Amino acid sequence: MMAQPIRRILVATDFSEYSRRAVEYALSLAERMNASIDLLHVWEPPPHLESESLVMVPGDPEASLETLGLAQAGRLLNAWSERYQSSPVPLQVRLERGPTADTILGFANRGYDLVVMGTHGRTGLARLLMGSVAQKVVARATCPVLTVHGAEEQEARPVG
Structure with a gap:
């Protein structure tokens, strides 16, 4: 069986070092x-923000924490895309709100040839959650998924 040519790559990022490595590998x-x-x-509201219409930022009655969270994520996403503008690869950014794994899968299963993502998020609970997000995407995507590990993990292992 011949492998499909890879023309469209989806790279999921949480702005961590692991994600940066995944972006550079994908590029x-x-x-x-x-x-x-x-x-x-994918910006996923913290569970306690689900009733976000009740959560307002002091001093700005128009700005909910969700609005601010999405705006911050948008700024980070644009900063990341600017970092890679010198690359000849056509790169578009997408910011979505929702459950992280399900949202990534929704995109992955819409005509992408490959998904690339880091295996872990930032640290602590976020690191654990990004690991589980990667596992869910690997298990349920209809296209191949390439996971990129952090170099620190490999360097931390004893040699021998």
């Missing part, structure tokens, strides 16, 4: 394969 792959990249960040 080198995309450049070799003449593929384009969509850089996706």
Whole structure:
């Protein structure tokens, strides 16, 4: 069976160091394969914010914490895309709100040839959660998923 050519790559990011490595790996792959990249960040409201219409920011009655969280994520996403503008790879950014794994899967299963993502998020609970997000995406995506591990993990292992 012949492998499908890779033309569209979805890179999911949580702005961690692991995600940065995943983006850079995807860029080198995309450049070799003449593929384009969509850089996706999914903003998932913390569970206590679900009744977000009740949560207002003091001093600004128009701005909910969700609005501010999405705006901050948008700024980070744009900063990340600017960092890679010198690459010849066509790169678009997408910011979505929702359950992280399900949202990534919704995109992955809409015509992408490959999903690239880091295996862990920031630290502590976020690191654990990003690991479980990657596991869910690997288990349920209809296209191949490439996970990129952090170099610290490999360096931390004893040699021998």
